[in-house]
Amino acid sequence: MEKVYIYDTTLRDGTQGEGISLSVDDKLKIARLLDRFGIHYIEGGWPGSNPKDMEFFQKVKKLSLKTSKITAFGSTRRPGVPAEKDENLQKILESGVETVAIFGKTWDFQVTHALNTTLDNNLDMIEDSVRYLKSHGLEVMFDAEHFFDGFKSNPEYALHALKRAEQAGADWIVLCDTNGGTLPDELAAIVKTVKEKLQTPIGVHCHNDSECAVANSLAAVRAGATQVQGTINGYGERCGNTNLISLIPNLQIKQGYVCVPEEKLRLLTSLSRQVHEIANVSPPNNQPFVGLSAFAHKGGMHVSAVLKSPETYEHLPPDQVGNARRVLVSELSGQSNLLYKARELNIELDKSNPACKSLIQKIKQMEHEGYQYEGAEASFELMLRQGLGETEEVFSLESIQILVEKTADAPVKMVAVIKMRVYDEVVHTAAEGNGPVHALDNALRKALSSFFPEIRKMQLTDYKVRVLNGEEATAAKVRVWIESSDGKNRWSTVGVSANIIEASWQALSDSMRYFLLYGKEPVAMK
Template sequence: MKEQVFLYDTTLRDGTQGEGVSLSVDDKLKIVKKLDELGVHYIEGGWPGSNPKDMEFFEQVQKIRLLNSKITAFGSTRRIGIKAEEDENLQKLIESGVKAVAIFGKTWDFQVKEALKTSLDENLQMIVDSVSFLKNNGLDVTFDAEHFFDGYKQNKEYALKAIVSAEMAGADCIALCDTNGGTLPHEIAEIVEEVCSHVTIQVGIHCHNDGEVAVANSLAAVQSGARQVQGTMNGYGERCGNANLISVIANLQMKMNYQCIDEVNLAKLTSISKYVHEIANQAAPSNQPFVGRSAFAHKGGMHVSAVLKHPQTYEHVKPELIGNKRRVLISELSGQSNLMFKAKEWNCTIDKKDPNSKQLLETIKEKEHEGYQYEAAEASFELLVKKSFSTWKDYFSLDYYKIFIEKSGQDLFTTEAVIKLCVQNEMVLTAAEGNGPVNALDHALRKGLEQFYPIIKKMYLSDYKVRVLDETEATASKVRVLIESSDGEEKWSTIGVSGNIIKASWLALVDSVQYYLMKHENEIEVVYPKKEDHCLGVSNH
């Protein structure tokens, strides 16, 4: 029987204190539903006494039927010199309608003297009064022992006296906070073990990541007796963030034999991590442990060869168990194993003895040397493989293009592209205007192709990135253009490299369209337009 560790998520409160993270009430409610689905035990919604948004959240969240989670509100001990029942912040906690609260209080004598500017005895009384008041109002109370580890190292006796005071007042859990994030795992382990010998109630851990050991500290605390772990999804939080609950859950449950969530819910970790990133409008780090896009990505040829024989050779857990997947990257470090793996993904068979395989590998290495980066443009790479190992017929080919840029009036530029294509053995001449040369090329290309392949109307360019490869060459430098395209259902990336930014963009554009047509070969209905429809025309598209 696995021992239970309770999860306390503070993404909606502590997580929003991270730079660039802001959540609306609707955002918070959406995340609550996902956390409840995952099986998180406590979800801290915010500080009701601090702002109207949090009060609105607590009103709205009561309308949601939660199956697994208990909503908690956050606050502090009473103010100096007043009774707990007279403290507005404590009253707001009760008015929030929650059944569980967490209040923080000082446990470091330095903070009491310098930040609160009060006596050590008064601080202890503030803890007792506040916890007692909330317990008398029927609430589940967690006491967040702020700056506990720093306080313990400076004045062990007082730090312990503070948490024992909270216990005696009726607290259900004492959460030890590494508020400044500077404590190391071996210190956490020793101190938590000592605390567990002084209190009889549940001990929790709340770690910040300033020393980049928040997850390690949380695991060490559990090993030493803590049974509640506080943290945030994806490690959001003030300064360097909080303990990342995604990694905490995976490590505790998959490697340390503790129970955090239902076993079947482990497979939701990747999707929920991405969901929270999306709602918070944060770019998901590709190298995020367990759930990142690169967490199970293999690049070196020898690594890939070994993984194909047995994944455990270079993977610490099975990616499928946490909802992730294995990826093999293509670069100058690739070997034939990389090619075979990718070909298998695309239902292509590659024979190691086939000279085309070796030639393709050399081609890839040459192109990487030129500046191509296929790990970021798998659509272009798939086209390269298909062209090397199958009978390939281009859906169209370029005869020429011309671009005209005209300045008329003050700060008014007009850009027009003229393209001549060969499509289905017919020559097509089209022209279109755009916001710039690449946009005009895109419009003209589509205009010419849509006459033959109406399905092209579904796809669109969703992202465009340019990187200068050698800044020392200034305007003569090669550039790498990455284009992301979509049809509303799937996305794919293509690449072009050249000393001419227009050419690099054209190469990426062509790959994007060719790839889409290849993927939808069975849906293509070629339409042969009337001859008069091939005439040159200008369109604003």
């Protein structure tokens, strides 16, 4: 099988995306992940542009990477400056890398309007820079910036620029769709033409401004490219770069190319999510291959078919890329959804059980009222077990009071006063908090902790409110979603009401009930 080399530029081009900022430690963590996954080249940054990138190149040497080559990025020499005196090229040598990617202009318009030099001088800059770096023993990639626009404008000049890089000894010629406006059919035709003109291996670097970066990269490989540059999760300037998370399984699983070791494909989902976490980006649920919803099934007929033959609604087995099948329970659910979820939760339920039909109706009614169980599976499990008579009512509420105190020179103080029954005993307690939900959480925990000391181990880790009918203004119904954790496991619950305190109580109390259902080892927590 033919090999395609994967070149990752998350640490450089990816950080040019809006909202993406990585510290040196962040970049080192991602480099370890990429190396473990089997990426061939990791572009660490531009040594001449900032101290942070140079620090990365110094520290990454201590990682003892096993698979990846660390690559520096830079530009051709400046007009009128000899290569050996160009500060940018000297910084590349100082970085200590063995591989470098330098970009140069291949679009005549860019040469005259952006670089403000002559076409001939630009060609000299390309050749001089590549030759100088090669003379120092580096593996050199020439990134032909704006190549596809340049080829469409002046193919003779664009090809001549590539030839000068090749003559100087470039190890790779990388064709860049810098503006991201080329479509797959025209890009493939141009790559094929270049392939016929050059002896040097070809790579491709695509941006996603036309939503075609992955498709363009696939087309380029079919036309003869053997290296693809991109970023994890498609991070990058403007609309981003080729998303390697989508590209790699498409090339390797669907088209038979070798990109990474076969066993590493199962790390794909983990890699994507860990990089999202390091970059402090919320993963899109609908991200292909690796998203939470990538193999999620909601419609009853779909679920019924998937249970019989997964390939009816899945383009590949989810575990092949480290993901998992999910069946969602909602107003669209049928019996198959409910049975699948019960089996997933180790609950015995079959379609002959009369409770099955009533539970489906209850789910649909609750979703009609605004509940949503797709992201609150702890609340769903409680409802399911309650409907089957498998839970004990450990505690019940008798009353709640929320007291607010605000003075002119002090912040708001909140006190929650709770009267509740735990088993057969009435408990009356109060607790302060920064806000009403915080106070309510503290009071509920205080009331339960003398009966269940292990409740001290759990805490609220996330809290979200969604207005469901905004046209009602301040009288609108809200949905409260809460995530809780005991330090090892996480679970989510939901509450709905026109009163935010009541909705919060529903979600909070469900969270406590779910924890107490499983004690120290909650078997179904995610």
